[in-house]
Amino acid sequence: MSAGVGVDLENLWIRFGDFVAVRDANVNINGGDFFSFLGPSGCGKTTILRAVSGFLEPSEGKVLIGGKDMRGIGPNKRPTALIFQNLALFPLMKVWENITFSLEISGASAKERRKRADELLDMIALPDQGDKLPSELSGGQRQRVAIARALCAEPDVLLLDEPLSALDLKLRQHMRTELREIQKRVGITFIYITHDQGEALTMSDNIAVMRAGVIDQIADGKTIYNDPNTAFAASFVGENNVFRGKIKQIMGNEALISTNRSGELVARISTANQGKLAVGDDAMMFIRPEAFAIAADGVSGDHFVTARVNHEEFEGNVFNIFTEGDGGKEIKVSLPNLGQSFDDHTGQNITLEYETRNAVLVPAGELAAE
Amino acid sequence: MPGFLKEFFSRNGIGMGAAILGLVLFWTIGLIILPQLSMLDFSFRPNLPPPEIGGPKDVYTLENYKYLIYGPEGGSQSYNAVDLRVFFRTLLAAVCVTIFNLILCYPIAYYLGQSKGNHIRIFAIMLIIPYWINEILRAFALRIIFGETGVLNTLFVGLGIWDTPFDFIRNDIALYAGLGYAYILLMIFPMYNVIESLDKNQIEAARDLGAPWWRIHWRVVIPYAKPGISSGCTMVFMLSAGALAAPQILGGPSSLWFTQLIYQQFNDNNDWPQGAAYAIVLLVTCILFVLAMMRLFKVNMGDIGK
Numbered sequence: 180m181s182a183g184v185g186v187d188l189e190n191l192w193i194r195f196g197d198f199v200a201v202r203d204a205n206v207n208i209n210g211g212d213f214f215s216f217l218g219p220s221g222c223g224k225t226t227i228l229r230a231v232s233g234f235l236e237p238s239e240g241k242v243l244i245g246g247k248d249m250r251g252i253g254p255n256k257r258p259t260a261l262i263f264q265n266l267a268l269f270p271l272m273k274v275w276e277n278i279t280f281s282l283e284i285s286g287a288s289a290k291e292r293r294k295r296a297d298e299l300l301d302m303i304a305l306p307d308q309g310d311k312l313p314s315e316l317s318g319g320q321r322q323r324v325a326i327a328r329a330l331c332a333e334p335d336v337l338l339l340d341e342p343l344s345a346l347d348l349k350l351r352q353h354m355r356t357e358l359r360e361i362q363k364r365v366g367i368t369f370i371y372i373t374h375d376q377g378e379a380l381t382m383s384d385n386i387a388v389m390r391a392g393v394i395d396q397i398a399d400g401k402t403i404y405n406d407p408n409t410a411f412a413a414s415f416v417g418e419n420n421v422f423r424g425k426i427k428q429i430m431g432n433e434a435l436i437s438t439n440r441s442g443e444l445v446a447r448i449s450t451a452n453q454g455k456l457a458v459g460d461d462a463m464m465f466i467r468p469e470a471f472a473i474a475a476d477g478v479s480g481d482h483f484v485t486a487r488v489n490h491e492e493f494e495g496n497v498f499n500i501f502t503e504g505d506g507g508k509e510i511k512v513s514l515p516n517l518g519q520s521f522d523d524h525t526g527q528n529i530t531l532e533y534e535t536r537n538a539v540l541v542p543a544g545e546l547a548a549e
Numbered sequence: 550m551p552g553f554l555k556e557f558f559s560r561n562g563i564g565m566g567a568a569i570l571g572l573v574l575f576w577t578i579g580l581i582i583l584p585q586l587s588m589l590d591f592s593f594r595p596n597l598p599p600p601e602i603g604g605p606k607d608v609y610t611l612e613n614y615k616y617l618i619y620g621p622e623g624g625s626q627s628y629n630a631v632d633l634r635v636f637f638r639t640l641l642a643a644v645c646v647t648i649f650n651l652i653l654c655y656p657i658a659y660y661l662g663q664s665k666g667n668h669i670r671i672f673a674i675m676l677i678i679p680y681w682i683n684e685i686l687r688a689f690a691l692r693i694i695f696g697e698t699g700v701l702n703t704l705f706v707g708l709g710i711w712d713t714p715f716d717f718i719r720n721d722i723a724l725y726a727g728l729g730y731a732y733i734l735l736m737i738f739p740m741y742n743v744i745e746s747l748d749k750n751q752i753e754a755a756r757d758l759g760a761p762w763w764r765i766h767w768r769v770v771i772p773y774a775k776p777g778i779s780s781g782c783t784m785v786f787m788l789s790a791g792a793l794a795a796p797q798i799l800g801g802p803s804s805l806w807f808t809q810l811i812y813q814q815f816n817d818n819n820d821w822p823q824g825a826a827y828a829i830v831l832l833v834t835c836i837l838f839v840l841a842m843m844r845l846f847k848v849n850m851g852d853i854g855k
Contacts, residue, residue: 232757255759267750271772280768281758332758 183210184245184258184335184368186231191240193226200226202392204240208370208385213362215371215379218389219415219547224372227389228338231370232261244336260329261338265345266321268313274324275300275309281332299327302361319350326361336368343378355381376416380404388412390545396451407539408451413465415547420510422464422484423543426456434540435481436462440505445481446538461543468499468513470537474530482538484531486510488524500524502531592825613826632810632827639807640834642721643790646728650785651778653729654736658777659770661737662744663752676734688727688798695723695799719801727799728789735788736781743777744770776852783839790835807831 186208193201201223208214216224229235230242233254242249249257260281268277275296276283282292296309303323305316313321322342329337339358343351359382362369373379379386380400387397388411396408407413414421424438432453437443446464448456456462474483486502489509493499497513498521504510512531514521558566593609601607617636620629661669679687694700695717702714717723747770755765771778796806811831814824843850 234753234757254753254757255761259757261754261757263750263754265748265750267748267754269751269755269769272768280755280760283768284759284761284764328758 183366185210185212186214186336186368186370187241187243187246188227188231189241189243191227191230191242192238193223193230193235194238199392201230201237204394206387206394206397208368210245210368211366212384213359213369213371213382215373215383215386216389217373217376217379217386217416219374221391222389223392224374224389225340228261228340228370228372231336232259232338233257258335259338260332260334260336262325262329262340262342264341266325266342268321268325268328270313272312273309274305274311274313274316277313277324278309278327278331280328295331299331302330302364303327318346319354322346322354323357326358330361330365334367336370337362339369339371341373341375343373344375351378358382380416388415390415390547405539406450407465407541408449410463410465410541410544411547413463413539413541418468418511419465420468420504421508421546422466422505424462424464426458426460426462426540429456429458433535434462436464436540438464438505441484441486442479443481444484444538445535446540447536448540452541456540456542462540463543463546465539465541466533466537468511469497469515470533471510471512471514471531472533473512473514474532476528476530478530478532482533482535484510484533485528486531487528488526491521491523491525493521500529502529588825589829591822592829594822596820596822613823614830616823617827617830635805635810636807636831636834638804639790639831640838642725642728642806643786643835646725646732646789647782647786649725650729650732650736651782654733654781655740655774655778658737658740658774659744659766662741662747663749676737680734684731684794685798687731688795691723691727691730691799692718695726716801718799719803721801721804723799724796724801724804727795728792731792731795732785732788735784739780739784740774740777743774747773775846775848779843779846779848779852782842786839787835790831 186206188204188206191201191204191206192199204227216227218224226235230237231244231249233249233252233256236250244258254261269280272280275293278296278299279287279292282295287295293309297306300306300309303326305320305323308316308320313324316324325342343354343358346354355378358369358371362382371379371382380403383400385397385399386403388395388403388407390409390411395412396403398406403412403416407416410421413419422436422438422441422444424436424444426434427437427443428435429448432448433445434448434456435443435445444464471484479485486504489501489503491498491500494513496516498516500512500514501509502512510531557570560566561569592613593611594607595610595612597604597606617629617632620626620632661672682690692699696702697714697716697718699717701717702711705711706714717726751769751773752765755769760768791808792806793808793812796804796809800806800809807827808831811824811827814820814827818824842848
């Protein structure tokens with residue numbers, strides 16, 4: 180299989196009438212990468228996938244695959260293979276016929292096709308299942324057949340449209356690992372569409388976070404999680420606590436903000452926004468639940484937050500404390516369960532402490548819907 | 550009492566249930582099964598004047614069936630060539646009409662089934678409304694189009710494409726067009742029903758894997774639409790073979806339809822037993838033919854109901 184064909188989107192606009200589905204997207208996907216578009220439903224990620232696969236012509240801009248402009252080239256002529264959300268296996272064809280449908284088109288003999296099907300069935304760990312109908316397989320098995328069918332076409336780029344969303348939780352987690360392994364083995368570019376940040380973080384080399392047709396950030400998972408560009412990226416990827424306020428003072432890459440309810444707090448300005456924020460700007464500070472620790476009572480300062488505890492819950496690996504927070508939202512604190520005893524704080528004020536590097540400051544903006 | 554009947558009565562009450570059941574039984578047994586059985590009975594009896602019915606001559610006989618094959622006793626030919634030719638020609642023509650209709654209607658059904666939006670409803674209404682006009686009127690309207698001084702001939706002769714008017718009627722073109730048009734909906738709707746439920750992703754998946762349009766139809770759409778196709782074909786074939794008005798009005802003078810022979814036996818010759826025998830032969834042959842086709846194309850009886 181040919182490895183390392185990159186995909187580039189250049190100034191890509193896609194409009195449906197007056198509605199702008201994708202607004203000026205610029206993405207460079209390296210050959211052989213596992214790249215995810217992550218965003219809530221309706222953000223335009225599936226539209227991008229359809230533009231790459233050729234089912235949709237962009238209104239403006241270019242889709243380049245391996246450096247070649249794909250305008251005017253139909254989906255049946257592009258070096259891409261798409262795995263549909265509902266898999267779209269052919270229900271009346273046997274599993275092996277499904278897998279080798281692309282070979283049937285190129286005129287391979289039945290014997291050749293059968294041989295290739297058996298190889299691919301071995302690869303997806305479903306040997307001897309070739310003569311079954313898709314309806315006789317389980318959800319996870321069908322999933323793997325869909326992958327084999329797409330890989331059989333020897334595409335340069337495999338496109339996956341939320342293929343795991345129909346599976347139950349256990350299987351979904353198992354398939355994440357499996358997809359990643361398959362991608363490493365075949366070495367081709369995977370473009371993965373998902374609204375599940377867990378999937379995106381665990382599998383991807385790079386992630387594009389999308390919101391309402393706009394790409395907010397493109398980076399690897401760690402960067403997206405630790406150093407988000409926008410309030411949306413910070414609130415959509417993983418759990419986060421938001422503190423709203425105005426910037427009071429800027430000290431290099433750190434800033435002091437006067438928050439609405441927790442006084443003056445210090446935060447680190449996210450990398451993309453360094454040098455772009457000014458004193459007096461509306462800003463949002465994000466601190467992850469796991470970045471808090473409980474401080475001694477009575478201490479105060481620019482990295483302490485005091486709040487009344489609403490309720491608490493024990494989740495097994497973590498102990499969660501929910502306190503009153505900003506704008507009707509609760510602050511969530513997750514303390515790892517290391518065998519210590521947890522006191523019941525319900526109804527009491529507690530003081531929380533954080534380290535400045537764990538408080539990320541971005542310009543005020545739209546938050547992800549819960 | 551079997552379970553489904555018990556459930557039926559408990560849901561509808563004894564009085565209402567009995568009334569519904571009575572009507573359904575009256576409909577199927579009284580109006581369909583018994584008259585057909587009496588036709589079957591007729592077909593095995595000699596044609597006798599009313600006083601002799603029930604008399605010593607009224608015995609079961611195969612005469613009426615023999616007549617179709619061998620013709621009148623002491624006739625000049627050893628086989629009833631005229632009637633048999635009409636019989637087989639009718640079946641062949643019905644097959645042709647069915648195939649013609651299938652080729653014509655499949656693209657329409659596919660388009661209707663796979664497009665979304667209001668224009669589909671308008672399209673469907675435009676297909677349905679002409680069927681409010683009765684069959685006779687529609688057939689005569691086609692005569693106006695295909696007649697010797699009809700629209701088509703006036704147009705083509707006027708344009709100088711043909712020197713003399715083409716006789717659409719004598720060449721049976723008007724008849725095929727009329728029959729095809731008469732049953733177009735019965736072909737479109739069963740196919741439309743099935744194709745409408747076909748997941749669009751199936752088509753896109755096939756396209757994405759490199760399939761040209763014809764292969765998508767051959768491997769994905771047609772196999773999926775098979776129940777609808779067979780249901781439509783069965784109806785069109787049965788009704789074409791049994792059509793009377795269209796052949797009467799649009800058929801050429803030399804091309805009798807087998808139903809016209811049956812009609813003549815009943816009406817002109819006043820020979821009900823002979824007519825019944827011809828009708829039964831047509832019915833049984835059509836059923837056997839359809840069953841054979843279903844077997845050939847691996848269609849289940851349950852699919853026909855789709």
